[in-house]
Amino acid sequence: xxxxxxxxxxxxxxxxxxxxxxxxxxxxxxxxxxxxxxxxxxxxxxxxxxxxxxxxxxxxxxxxxxxxxxxxxxxxxxxxxxxxxxxxxxxxxxxxxxxxxxxxxxxxxxxxxxxxxxxxxxxxxxxxxxxxxxxxxxxxxxxxxxxxxxxxxxxxxxxxxxxxxxxxxxx
Amino acid sequence: xxxxxxxxxxxxxxxxxxxxxxxxxxxxxxxxxxxxxxxxxxxxxxxxxxxxxxxxxxxxxxxxxxxxxxxxxxxxxxxxxxxxxxxxxxxxxxxxxxxxxxxxxxxxxxxxxxxxxxxxxxxxxxxxxxxxxxxxxxxxxxxxxxxxxxxxxxxxxxxxxxxxxxxxxxxxxxxxxxxxxxxxxxxxxxxxxxxxxxxxxxxxxxxxxxxxxxxxxxxxxxxxxxxxxxxxxxxxxxxxxxxxxxxxxxxxxxxxxxxxxxxxxxxxxxxxxxxxxxxxxxxxxxxxxxxxxxxxxxxxxxxxxxxxxxxxxxxxxxxxxx
Numbered sequence: 001x002x003x004x005x006x007x008x009x010x011x012x013x014x015x016x017x018x019x020x021x022x023x024x025x026x027x028x029x030x031x032x033x034x035x036x037x038x039x040x041x042x043x044x045x046x047x048x049x050x051x052x053x054x055x056x057x058x059x060x061x062x063x064x065x066x067x068x069x070x071x072x073x074x075x076x077x078x079x080x081x082x083x084x085x086x087x088x089x090x091x092x093x094x095x096x097x098x099x100x101x102x103x104x105x106x107x108x109x110x111x112x113x114x115x116x117x118x119x120x121x122x123x124x125x126x127x128x129x130x131x132x133x134x135x136x137x138x139x140x141x142x143x144x145x146x147x148x149x150x151x152x153x154x155x156x157x158x159x160x161x162x163x164x165x166x167x168x169x170x171x
Numbered sequence: 172x173x174x175x176x177x178x179x180x181x182x183x184x185x186x187x188x189x190x191x192x193x194x195x196x197x198x199x200x201x202x203x204x205x206x207x208x209x210x211x212x213x214x215x216x217x218x219x220x221x222x223x224x225x226x227x228x229x230x231x232x233x234x235x236x237x238x239x240x241x242x243x244x245x246x247x248x249x250x251x252x253x254x255x256x257x258x259x260x261x262x263x264x265x266x267x268x269x270x271x272x273x274x275x276x277x278x279x280x281x282x283x284x285x286x287x288x289x290x291x292x293x294x295x296x297x298x299x300x301x302x303x304x305x306x307x308x309x310x311x312x313x314x315x316x317x318x319x320x321x322x323x324x325x326x327x328x329x330x331x332x333x334x335x336x337x338x339x340x341x342x343x344x345x346x347x348x349x350x351x352x353x354x355x356x357x358x359x360x361x362x363x364x365x366x367x368x369x370x371x372x373x374x375x376x377x378x379x380x381x382x383x384x385x386x387x388x389x390x391x392x393x394x395x396x397x398x399x400x401x402x403x404x405x406x407x408x409x410x411x412x413x414x415x416x417x418x419x420x421x422x423x424x425x426x427x428x429x430x431x432x433x434x435x436x437x438x439x440x441x442x443x444x445x446x447x448x449x450x451x452x453x454x455x456x457x458x459x460x461x462x463x464x465x466x467x468x469x470x471x472x473x474x475x476x477x478x479x480x481x482x483x484x485x486x487x488x489x490x491x492x493x
Binding site: 079080081083084085086087088089090092098105106109110112113114116117129130131132133134135137138153154156157158160161163164165167168170 | 178179187188190191192194195196198199200201223226227229230233234236237238239240241242243244245246247248299300338339
């Protein structure tokens with residue numbers, strides 16, 4: 001292990017020792033659930049470790065709470081999506097129910113898709129969902145949303161470009 | 172998390188834009204054969220085009236990895252439900268720029284989930300499951316939902332609850348210091364006082380269980396019931412005035428003046444009392460809650476009473492002078 005690695009490791013350790021306590025309290029206040037809070041404290045530090053940033057953090061409280069805040073938002077997005085997914089599944093006959101593993105994978109993918117589509121405008125997002133997931137033809141989408149065929153085409157291109165950019169980490 | 176990459180060169184950006192346009196054209200299914208040939212031509216013409224097309228294919232693969240109609244419905248609903256709860260923070264990108272003030276006001280309230288109203292304030296809330304609450308003046312309530320149950324803790328005051336169906340089938344419970352009210356798909360109010368708790372059911376039914384008792388009492392629509400930690404009253408029929416506070420007025424039908432003034436006190440600061448000799452006087456009428464001075468004026472003129480103000484915070488209602 002290099003000297004740099006050692007320094008990084010000890011800085012991370014110090015950061016955890018000093019800040020995990022109040023961060024847990026901070027999260028608990030926002031989540032109203034002790035075990036979620038404990039999980040997110042761990043996740044927050046996992047982010048710090050992965051980013052190898054422990055040495056460069058100037059204002060640890062602000063930094064850690066910003067990271068934690070992002071994780072809380074993710075958690076709530078996930079819960080909302082999970083609930084919608086389960087509601088959608090509930091409409092299926094029992095024998096069409098996917099296995100737990102399949103459900104987990106689908107949910108993970110849905111999270112990613114949801115995140116990609118989230119910052120798109122409503123009509124663009126709707127267009128993409130109707131055409132891609134519901135399998136509606138362009139004329140049907142146009143009719144449903146009250147827009148022209150040409151606009152459907154433009155929205156589809158825009159949505160795809162946007163998804164690519166997000167996936168590539170450019171947005 | 173995708174690591175940040177250096178921005179694309181203009182030619183790469185342009186190639187990505189064309190790839191997205193090709194994707195849109197091919198997905199239209201129009202003139203498929205000919206389009207496909209034209210696309211092939213474009214694709215093979217430039218390595219940048221092929222690179223860009225790979226990105227499109229990667230997104231396509233992800234989209235194909237989920238069952239279409241279920242994904243469509245989940246994605247639509249998740250946005251709708253987030254919008255319900257987190258109206259202003261819908262846009263993911265907005266989170267970064269909103270900064271602390273946005274976080275503290277909106278998210279903070281939702282996530283900390285402790286709600287408190289001041290004197291004269293009523294607040295409407297929509298919970299994560301879509302249930303709706305109206306918290307009355309001078310009330311405090313915690314929302315504590317988890318995987319097992321949807322729990323509200325009413326610390327003080329009064330709340331109107333309209334429950335939503337829960338996909339996870341979790342029971343909906345309201346705890347007050349006096350005991351537990353379990354909703355059976357319904358609209359109802361719970362009010363907690365120092366000595367008792369009162370439940371009024373507007374739709375369907377609830378089950379009430381005092382904190383220190385095993386007895387359970389079902390209360391049906393149109394009924395009211397009082398209980399404390401040990402004792403469970405008998406349900407009685409509500410009159411039309413029940414929960415009229417939710418529309419900003421207090422409707423009294425043959426209600427003793429003393430009770431009416433207690434009720435009005437919820438919405439104003441200070442001390443509001445009446446002479447014991449007239450506490451039993453029966454009053455009927457509608458009184459505005461957002462302006463309790465007007466309510467008092469209505470009592471004065473309509474029922475021959477006299478309002479004496481020592482200060483704005485010390486008001487007595489006395490019989491009219493003979």
